[in-house]
Amino acid sequence: MSGKKERSIYEAAGGRQAFLDLAQAWHERCLADSIVSHAFSHGYHSHHTERLASYWAEALGGPKDYTESMGNESQVVHMHSGNGEHKEMDDRAQVCFVQALADAAIPDNPKLRNTLTAYFKWSIGRMSAYPESADQVPGDLKMAYWSWDGPV
Numbered sequence: 001m002s003g004k005k006e007r008s009i010y011e012a013a014g015g016r017q018a019f020l021d022l023a024q025a026w027h028e029r030c031l032a033d034s035i036v037s038h039a040f041s042h043g044y045h046s047h048h049t050e051r052l053a054s055y056w057a058e059a060l061g062g063p064k065d066y067t068e069s070m071g072n073e074s075q076v077v078h079m080h081s082g083n084g085e086h087k088e089m090d091d092r093a094q095v096c097f098v099q100a101l102a103d104a105a106i107p108d109n110p111k112l113r114n115t116l117t118a119y120f121k122w123s124i125g126r127m128s129a130y131p132e133s134a135d136q137v138p139g140d141l142k143m144a145y146w147s148w149d150g151p152v
Contacts, residue, residue: 008061025103
């Protein structure tokens, strides 16, 4: 046994800048999409891209910047809850994400891109777990971490 530790998803994607680029590319794609843009029609945080990049980075093996200084999992899920079912928007957001992987020049490694895509799909399900009311979101949800093998 070599004892060599496998690189995190965060590292394999290219680190902090890669996640900033990915969040920016995804956000631009979402705003340009006639269905997904509705999610942003009521406004969004002025540092949305940076916050999203930090959230994704932490969930995928990067620094804990999001939970140490920006928010927690319950707040994130709460923000995305109480909006009813929106399968078409979720499906299109996933398409935007896959396209954003190329836009952001995330390494064209099938294992990496498949893992990122699987994470995003899973994360959308987590964010839409409380469609009826944000008041149903538990206040003690833990950050949802993801590994090469799926949820941790």
